[in-house]
Amino acid sequence: MLARAVTHALVGLEPRRVDVEAHVRDGIPGFAIVGLADRACQEARERVRSGISAAELTFPPGRITVNLAPAELRKEGSGFDLPIALALLAASQQLPRSALERTAAVGELALDGRLRRVGGILAVAEGARRLGVERLLCPAESAREAALAGVPAIPIRHLAEAVSYLRGERELQPEAPLTSDGNGRAVAPDLADVRGQERARRALELAAAGGHNVLLGGPPGTGKTMLARRLPGILPALDNDAALEVTRIHSVAGLVDREQPLVSLAPFRAPHHSASTAAIVGGGPNLRPGEASLAHRGVLLLDELAEFQRPALEALRQPLEDGFVSVSRAAGRVVFPARFMLAGTMNLCPCGGRGDPAAQCSCSAQRLARYRDKLSRALLDRFDLVLAMPRVRGEELAAAAGEGSVAVAQRVATARERLATKPPARDTEADALLRRAADRLHLSGRGYARVGRVARTIAALAGSEAVRSEHVAEALSYRSPDEFANV
Numbered sequence: 001m002l003a004r005a006v007t008h009a010l011v012g013l014e015p016r017r018v019d020v021e022a023h024v025r026d027g028i029p030g031f032a033i034v035g036l037a038d039r040a041c042q043e044a045r046e047r048v049r050s051g052i053s054a055a056e057l058t059f060p061p062g063r064i065t066v067n068l069a070p071a072e073l074r075k076e077g078s079g080f081d082l083p084i085a086l087a088l089l090a091a092s093q094q095l096p097r098s099a100l101e102r103t104a105a106v107g108e109l110a111l112d113g114r115l116r117r118v119g120g121i122l123a124v125a126e127g128a129r130r131l132g133v134e135r136l137l138c139p140a141e142s143a144r145e146a147a148l149a150g151v152p153a154i155p156i157r158h159l160a161e162a163v164s165y166l167r168g169e170r171e172l173q174p175e176a177p178l179t180s181d182g183n184g185r186a187v188a189p190d191l192a193d194v195r196g197q198e199r200a201r202r203a204l205e206l207a208a209a210g211g212h213n214v215l216l217g218g219p220p221g222t223g224k225t226m227l228a229r230r231l232p233g234i235l236p237a238l239d240n241d242a243a244l245e246v247t248r249i250h251s252v253a254g255l256v257d258r259e260q261p262l263v264s265l266a267p268f269r270a271p272h273h274s275a276s277t278a279a280i281v282g283g284g285p286n287l288r289p290g291e292a293s294l295a296h297r298g299v300l301l302l303d304e305l306a307e308f309q310r311p312a313l314e315a316l317r318q319p320l321e322d323g324f325v326s327v328s329r330a331a332g333r334v335v336f337p338a339r340f341m342l343a344g345t346m347n348l349c350p351c352g353g354r355g356d357p358a359a360q361c362s363c364s365a366q367r368l369a370r371y372r373d374k375l376s377r378a379l380l381d382r383f384d385l386v387l388a389m390p391r392v393r394g395e396e397l398a399a400a401a402g403e404g405s406v407a408v409a410q411r412v413a414t415a416r417e418r419l420a421t422k423p424p425a426r427d428t429e430a431d432a433l434l435r436r437a438a439d440r441l442h443l444s445g446r447g448y449a450r451v452g453r454v455a456r457t458i459a460a461l462a463g464s465e466a467v468r469s470e471h472v473a474e475a476l477s478y479r480s481p482d483e484f485a486n487v
């Protein structure tokens with residue numbers, strides 16, 4: 001007897017329909033799963049077998065074949081357990097086959113029959129909604145996340161529960177959908193803690209308002225890391241579409257919260273400098289999104305930039321330009337969005353003495369050159385705001401608290417609004433200044449455009465109708481890579 005259940009596999013973030021067909025016939029007992037299933041998926045046999053017994057149902061005797069169609073699509077992970085079990089139970093007449101019509105299912109089975117959450121539920125649920133099913137059976141822990149897709153998500157705790165529900169023996173209510181209300185402001189550290197460093201604060205505000213990349217350099221202990229960590233606290237919350245988009249990515253990486261699955265704040269990611277290229281841009285055997293994609297619509301902080309492996313840094317150039325990461329593998333190409341603000345911090349030399357009037361830099365010219373070499377010109381060129389921070393003076397540290405993040409966030413939000421609705425344009429003088437500066441500073445085409453954009457952000461923050469030469473002049477003052485690069 002043949003029965004069928006529906007689920008979705010993910011290709012990157014894209015859901016693809018998969019039909020799970022179970023066939024049970026007389027013969028020597030056996031259980032085969034065909035249809036390009038990976039190892040985790042093959043292991044479903046053991047989990048399904050013991051899950052069915054644990055639910056006090058009968059594991060069908062005889063020859064069992066489960067086919068995951070279409071066969072050319074690679075099936076990864078353990079989310080196929082539940083649909084496989086349900087198809088098997090229908091094929092052995094323990095469930096009415098009609099109960100699986102217009103129904104999708106996903107979830108991993110524990111050996112005792114309980115349902116475990118799997119990554120990527122949001123994208124799977126979006127596939128189910130597009131297919132127009134009437135309900136999606138999913139692990140109870142993931143039901144809130146699935147409900148974000150707008151499909152009735154039936155929370156299932158145990159295989160036995162799914163079976164009695166499908167037999168009509170018990171009622172289960174779909175999880176109520178939940179949308180972003182911009183609540184749950186994270187307890188990000190506050191800018192009020194930072195003393196002095198007015199110029200760096202200003203750069204941070206500009207970065208947040210215009211979505212610019214910022215590089216903070218200077219001797220150790222000047223507050224570079226401290227400031228960079230306060231960047232997410234001045235960014236506006238994500239709107240509903242952006243929140244869903246970010247949640248989809250975080251879900252595939254298994255990072256969403258059960259109770260509050262919607263990621264409604266701009267993400268902040270700060271990978272360690274030992275991170276591999278795959279960890280940063282994505283890829284690897286399981287094709288997971290990398291830090292660059294997890295930071296999508298938020299901030300990627302590379303603290304101690306010069307300590308990162310050069311290939312990892314270079315790999316960031318593509319997403320910085322295109323806003324997405326494309327990873328290839330044998331079966332094709334997967335694209336993950338990766339439009340993030342890059343924040344970097346670094347000492348100006350390996351010993352940290354450079355830029356500190358109270359210390360002597362002891363680095364040899366060679367050592368310094370090697371250090372700077374980590375950072376190619378090309379990468380440096382992608383930082384819109386580059387500044388060398390001075391050491392804070394004692395009197396500044398003793399001074400009153402600085403302005404808090406809430407006030408700054410307010411200005412950032414207003415400026416963003418202006419940039420989106422009525423972006424100021426350069427007047428003739430500003431235009432002339434920028435052109436002269438481009439020649440004098442040998443700005444690349446990219447550099448020229450980036451200065452222009454920063455100037456526009458400065459004008460928007462000032463509430464100016466037009467971008468004037470003073471705005472261009474300030475924007476130009478943040479392009480001083482000479483402290484950072486070999487000339």
Ligand SMILES: Nc1ncnc2c1ncn2[C@@H]1O[C@H](COP(=O)(O)OP(=O)(O)O)[C@@H](O)[C@H]1O
Nearest residue numbers: 193194195197220221222223224225226227392
């Ligand atoms: N401008 C500052 N205002 C207040 N505290 C500061 C400042 N700069 C440094 N500090 C103190 O020094 C510590 C180290 O700062 P940190 O940001 O890690 O320095 P860096 O990254 O530049 O080496 C911070 O945790 C903070 O306590």
Ligand SMILES: [Mg+2]
Nearest residue numbers: 224225303345
């Ligand atoms: Mg630091």
